[in-house]
Amino acid sequence: MFDEIKENIIKFITSRAVIVSFVLFTLACVMIYRLFSLQVINGEYYLDTFKLRIKKEKTIAAARGNIYDRNGNLLAYNELANSVTIEDVYKSGSGKNAAINQTLNSLIDIIEENGDTVDQDFNIVLNESNEYEFKVTGNSLLRFLADVYGHTSVNDLKYEEKTKTPENVIDDLCKKFGVGEYETPGVSSSFVARRGYTNDRALKILTVRYNMDSNSYQKYIDTTVASDVSDQTVADVMENLGMLDGVSIEESTARKYVDSQYFSHLLGYTGKVSEDELAELQQISSSYGINDTVGKSGIEQAMESVLQGTKGSETVYVDNTGQVIETSNYVDSIAGNDVYLTIDKDLTEACYDIIEQSLAGILVSKIQNVKTYTYTETSSSSSIVIPIYDVYYAIFDNDVVDIPHFAEDDAKDTERAVYEAFISKNASVLANLREEFEVTKTPYNALTSEYQWYMSHIAAMLYSDGVINSSLVDKEDDVYVAWTTDETISLTEYLKYAIAMNWIDVSKLSIDNQYADSEEIFAQIVDYTINELSSDYDFQTRLYKYLLLEGTISGTQVCNLLLEQGKVTLSDEEQGIWDRGGETAYSFMTNRISNLDITPAQLALDPCTGSMVVTDVNSGDVLAIVSYPGYDNNKMANGVDAEYYAKLRSDNSNPLYNYATQQKTAPGSTFKIVSATAGLTEGVITTDSTIFCGGIFDKLDHPPRCWIYPSGHGNLNVSGGIRNSCNVFFYEVGYRLGLLGNSYSSETGLEKLAKYADMYGLTEKSGIEIAESEPSVSDQDAVRSAIGQGSHSYTTIGLARYVTTIANSGTCYNLSLIDKTTDSNGNLLEEYSASVRNTIDMPQSYWNAIHLGMRQVVQDKSYYANLGVNVAGKTGTAQESKSRPNHSLFICYAPYEQPEIAIATRIAYGYTSSYAAQITKEALAYYFELRDEDDILSGTARELQDGATNAD
Template sequence: MFSRFQHLKENLLNAVNIRLLILSSLFIALGALMIYRVFDLQIVKGENYLNDFRLKTTKTRTLASTRGNIYDRNGNYLAYNELAYNVTIEDVYESGKTKNANLNDTIYRLIQMIEKNGDSVVNDFNIILDNDGNYAFTVEDRQLMRFLADIYGYTTIDEMMEKGYKHATKTAAEVVDDLCKTDRFGIGTYADPDDSKSFVPGMGYTKEEILKLLTIRYALSTNSFQKYIATTVAYNVSEETVAVVMENTGELDGVDVAEDTVRKYVDSVYFSQIIGYTGKVSQEELNVLQEQNSKYDLNDTVGKSGIEYSMEAQLQGTKGSEDVVVDNMGKVIETSNRLEPIAGNDLFLTIDKDLQETIYDILESKLASILLTKIRNIKEYKPGENSSSSDILIPIDDVYFALLNNNIIDMNNFSGKGAGENEKAVYESFLVKKEVVMNTLRQELTETKTPYENLSLEYQVYESFITSMLNSNSVIMESEIDKSDSTYKAWVTDEVISLNEYLNYVISKNWVDVTKLDLGSQYSNSDEIYAQLLEYIFKNIDNNSGFNKKIYKYMIRNNDISGRQICSILLEQKLVEVGEEELERFNSGHLSPYDFMLNRIGNLDITPAQLALDPHSASSVVTDVNTGEVLALVSYPGYDNNRMANGVDADYFSSLLNDLSTPMINYATYQKTAPGSTFKMVTATAGLMEGVINTSSTIVCTGTFDKIDPPPHCWIWPRGSHGALTVSGGIRNSCNSFFYEVGYRLGTLGDRYVPDIGLQKLTQYADLYGLTETSGVEIEESQPQVSDEDAVRSAIGQGTNNYTTVGLARYVTTVANSGTCYNLTLLDKLTDHNKNTLEDYSAEVRNTIDMDASYWDSIHSGMRAVVEAKSYYSGLGVNVAGKTGTAQESKSRPNHALFVCYAPYENPEIAIATRVANGYTSDYAAQIAKDVIQYYYDLVDEEDITGTAEALTGGSINTD
């Protein structure tokens, strides 16, 4: 029995072992097959399958070249490139519902990392936050239309105006809101996470954060068709930022640090108006550049103004290229066929760096000196019955207020945690005053209804601000107003009705855009509209910095804020540094606020540009009279173009836009004023060449020219007259009557005076001096304007004559060299980066004036006599010839001061044209030119003419 069981057991085990062997063999075979298949798929054919899956594409990527350097005539750097590290991002995010949230989160975290280390992100978007914390455009007119067309996807402005006019009228806030929506960049959060329709644009971010996110998202969107090109988030970041970004690249998809160069400007404030700056190309700029070079694209950095703009093609260089293989997400897999870029050419200017900087400092110190001459310890200047523009004085209260008005003192700091004792006291007084003002205005607009003419000046200012605000915000639609309407005139011109009556009237005439008001129904009655209009007014002026400044102005005038408090706030905000002795005298009351402020201006602790009072701007141009080269072209004030290049510093750009001294205007090439008596050499040339006078002709000045009506007067009238003068004497005495007569004779046909004939002849000779065209300098310049009315007055530089300082510089250069009129140039030579000369520039001769030598002698001797009559030119060490000019633009503001000259008189080498806008008298401009000549000929130490200021003497009598 046991034997049978044992045998059965053995048979069963043998059967199981055979099956296990078979199964094991089968599994081993299958496993081997699978391993082979995996090996075949992943190793043998893996790359092919991966390539097929990724849908690889080969594209060509351009490599930016290094921009050429800019030097002065002596080889000193003015602009160069510096190695830097930039933070970049590529759009590697898959499309889908979560793309915006993921990309925004990455960018937001990246911004925090960058700013934590003290670096700044790019903010070259055309929208900024204004002083009141509201969104505002930084461009206007056609540039704004181009920006809006790009935002809303229109190829041209015309297409936007035809198909989407509503987009052309969008406000900055509306543009931001549109871009934040889910169909664009999805910047915001859901009020209800479970409701897909509850997204609130911008929610969860500050306005500053929204703008930073928008700037980067918008830049990324312009590259949406070529995602493999990185977008720069921050330029020239610190090593700390590089380290933290590289440490976190695993969590920041698409983020990288790239080695690059950034543009640097030497002593930028002195040269910003000439050199300009670079920035990312706009669509409109790109369209123009691509006509010249098809290789430009939207990622390029190009010259935006000045020489950087005009010499873009020479400075840009030649791009390199490389082939990049990208997957279907736009991510770069490999690169090949790299062609290195070629650096741009180097440019040498005719400018002398040291001369340029010294003249700038001279202008600043002389402007400060004029201010010191005119500032008085008074509350308000009230002109007398016979006062002239040269008599205008500057009350010290205007100086105190200027520090607030031009944002030198930060009013936002008054209510901050770190506010000083005086800041807190002033702010508390302001809150009390503001409540009174708001209550009084509300009462005026609802109950009192005082006619405008019967209001105090203070409340006239407040109500004028309100109407201006309503007009600028298009609440009152100016295009709808009938300006011949009697009620409109009663408010604007006659000032005999109240603001209440005016506003109710514009409502009744449907001149109010009710869509801007918070109305419950479009069918609201006039009372409801007026009530909402009042709410709109008070809401918008409540935190309006412009309106608050009006309140501060009258608080200073009414002694609610003292001069001592203003001076103390300068110290609390660390805006000025004062020596211990002076500080002790001020704190102890032994130094008055008036004297304290004069010391700040005299030491240039507070500059004329910061005050932005008259005068605060000036320009001066120095030329080589024998070559037409510009040795200095100075505009005061300047700005730091380093903060405009390599990604605009938005806060700084905003401060420039709001700066009342308008530092971004090149006063040497843009500002035009009447030339005043500097024009008289043109009239002398016309009179001599046309034969209406000769060198010995005499014209008698009686003080009044009575051949036309109303009769104009000579500047010396009613104190006296000049008597009989030749042309040389006419120039020497700047006799208006002499040149009135010449202008009259030029326009006389037979025995009949025809003004147009006189104007034609004056224009003909103005043209010979280059005054009908721009001067030739290679930067932006205003077109000149030769007078087209009143030949008699035009003969002394009045009428509608208007010229730039650089235009007058070409004119006096032509006088100095006796008739060679150049197209002035700023360019010396162009070299490659190995300093091999590629092009030698020189000023072209525009025309020559072929005039008898005796005529030139009469003009030159008259100009020499002008300078000889000025005591401060005596003993100078070099003889100078020149001509003063004073131009009145407004009776309520000082006249413009001009002076043109050349030196040496015997053998001219340089010519100078100087203008001080609202500079009172040409005597001050002549003193500036004297200092320039002293420096140029090394007749004085530089520190003796720059660095400090003191009250000037002379210049109170018009001698033009």
């Protein structure tokens, strides 16, 4: 029996189950011991020494190539800088959005406390009214919306997505990224977008979150929060890294521009690549990625493939906080190539300063110490004056002073007084408008000019906000005509009629009852209007105009605002005179303009813009291309300064617009050289034939007149026609060009004019490498088109190519801005030159007649006497609006005997072509070194001869 028990025990012990169980038990004991050792005995040691190693492949951005002028002067370069970045190292889950947003909120506080700015390269911005608006339009806007709502094609956008307002898009993104708060914690249905955030802060956080989301398919890829930050920001971020998960400081380069305002339109700026740009660039090189910085405009964009270097790479190991712990497989980047331009830096800057000084001189000469100027049908453009009160108002209207600061706690005496006046006026006007809507109902034509502006503004606002659905409005309706054209009814009457006709979109109003009657809808429109006006920046700024005109705010107070806010500073002597009352507000302001303490661009009064292009006659190189005013493209590159960009967008002088390459106006009498060429070549005139000018051209119904009417020029040959800019002479040329036998055909004349305009390159863009508007050759009225009227419309750069062709007697170039490219070591890669577009084959006698007429034009200008170089040119004026001054144009070349350079100058709303001619004279004096540079570039307003005449 004992042996049997023993045998059973041995069988049990040696059974597979027992052995397996014993092994498992032993292993469990070992594991328990090991876990005890790891977590209890050595837990603190391992916790201190633990590092999570995450491998990632990282690209190394290449340094962008430099840009130089023709003489090797640096225009654009790179500078070592630090950027604040964030990586998505956050755990997925319900708390992820809140964690990232909290980190970003704290990070933005640190960045802004040190005076740095968050990059805001986003397609929604804040305007002056603190309201969201789209930065793009058209197809670009649809592409943006498609990206926001996750569509690969704009065709996939739903109607409600296409019609989203900027605020709708912001709210949708806020909900997606959790930027807001719950009304009741834990109840997702009560989430309120943006709650707890200002509009500005919500936009900044969304910009970063949107960019992070774009990188979401590449985990541990940096997203830049702020570029080119200060050392103090670096120190503060590093100090707080423990609470800023995923945040790091990355060494990078910042794009810098020398004397930026002079070259901003030419050079452009860099920025983060957009989806559309990326798709286009990847067709050229697959190396482009979603986080790349590329040229956004100007030469930076045109020469992107040259300036962009070759990326490097490395393998990086990071810990659980995103900090780099090891790198390997390092491949260095290759710097981009350098670009040399044809332009001359010093000449360009001189031309820009000459334009600014001259514009200031024109303004000072036109400003009068009156409150208003009334334009009448009998007024001439040359007689338009600038009331000093328009200057005072411009200080508010173009944000020369910081209006929001009036309400700040540290506002000074004048600021507080002006703000109190504004508050009172605002309340009064809103109350009066409500009474006007509900009680008075004054017909528009019986309102004061002040309240007419208010009503027009309100109507425009209701249309733009969609309260009045313009697609439903019948433009032929009698009531609509009575409001818009006849102006015989009140806005109240029009709105009530619009309600009855179902032109109102009630979804835009706060109406709960879907069966609301017309009176309730009207009441809601009034409430909506008053509420919107309370935050309408344009409306509120306009109130200062009427505060000035009614005397509630004085010109002296406007001057004091400039002093209190430090917008202008005076010498101790000048300040003493002002404090003692020894200077009037009128003289204070004109002196500030004369000294360029306040620039024409800041005032944005006519004239405040100008452009000039200087070319090499014999090569087609552009030596200078100037658009005034410019802007600081340093604030546009390396992450857009949103506040600065918003100010540029709202600036009435439109500094983002390239007036040299994009503004098109009629050429005025500068076009007469084309007509002369057509007339001579087509045989309708000869160099010896004459045409009689009696002051009126009587071969058409409604006969057009010469500028000299009721006098006449008498008999003129082609040189005399150009010299005297005789309209009748060129009316006759245009008429003869249209003759078919004995009958006149305007279409035939237009075809011939277009043919010769094409020979001078006026039918196509000029050939320069940066963006340019398409020209327009007139397609109406050959007779008037022959003197530069009709529908002709050309850019300054287009006119520069035109006069270059005249100067060299027939070689029409495709103009160029690029001289050569080199590698980063200065080795030549490629030389560029302007190509010949076509040549005009015309007898030299014809050219001689044209050149002689242009030389005589300049000889007749007293201000060109004793210049020191002989100049040939042609003036031109172009009327765009009867209530604004004419555009001023001048084209020329010099020296007359052997031309070297040609210049085209345009001063928009510049009164008379004489001004453009005098401005050009200063540029010629600088180029040929005919006067002391300090005399030409005085830094103060330049007094110009009035020379008001229609002789062009």
